[in-house]
Amino acid sequence: MTTIYSRDLNALISLDLTYNKVHIWLGVGVEREHINNWQEQLKLLKEKYGPLKPTVYPGHGDPTDVSIFEIDKKYMDDLLNAVQISETEDEAKQKMMQLYPDWQNTEFLLIQSIKNQIELSRQ
Template sequence: MANNINLQVYHGVEATVNAYIFSDNESVILVDCLRNSDEASKLAAQIKSLNKPLTHLFITHGHPDHYTGMHVMKQEFPDVQIVVNTPEIKEDIINFSTWMESVGWLEKEPALKPKTDANPNGFDYQANIDILKRGKLVLAEGAEIEAFSNYEAAECEHLTTLYSKDLKAFFANDFVYNGVHPWLAIDTQNIQNWKQQLEEFAHVLEQDLTIYGGHGKPGDISVFNTQLKYINDFEAVVAEAKSREEAMQKMQELYPDYTQADFLLVYSVNAFVAE
């Protein structure tokens, strides 16, 4: 018998990144919290409209488009527990935030600047982020969402996927960008790991699952092969392109309906094609 669990997908505008709101009659769990505070505030308002306590904010990995809204959620829901699946993901978040402050990237998000002796009012990442116990998120009425982080470095160094038996859903997070140009400004070994993991997902997961990616709309099991084809096409294009402009043009011709060409695709191409 299925447990009571509902899902709302919040499609962010910046970076086309998703947040996931799980709820039952008594509680809410949020997975990821968008790339900027303005959108996170709108997300918080949607959660408040459910009139149930937000018990957990789960962050899937240490890229800021998935955790920038943390301080907003902590302000709006003081009792929320912010959790990640492994200590390594917590360190990824701390290290990325520290680096962003060092290069001035947090001037638009000053509340995310890490707490230090020089900045005692900063965000206390060490104190505010806990490690999830037993690899499961549990709603008040008992529905479980399983978390898995035993993957090789791919789109990022450490990434969590989620599975809900009750929803018949797998949350591939940033292994899948559905209709969105993926972040490929990564090591070539990471790309190979990513491709291998996509092949494994396509073969071992139940064929009737709904697949939710970190970016873009949900799909069926075919999204893994679609993502794999995109990565193969990208590798072929950047290997042959004589310029960044040529690579950009070719990828946009191959994927004319994909979003984030002016952000995610640009950085990916720049990582592999010399000026």
């Protein structure tokens, strides 16, 4: 995944590494190992660019600041936890919607992510 930093604009274009108030794709093709690697990359981005306080242009959602790195890491943990403690996909969806009530793309990104992570947990 390519990221682009412009010193002149103090802007970080993070593409699909970050989502701002849009449910994160953890659907088909995203396994636990990938989530761990993704979270590690977010940590590294925060370490490298956090002190510069750039505007972050995520792949999904409005421009934001470097707090997005921690927010997205937490979201991934929350989704995995919701899947783990829920008995059904709908229960996991409801838990995530309570935690992230104003996030977009519930009916596709969230549902597909929950479905995939439940399937992976059963393997």
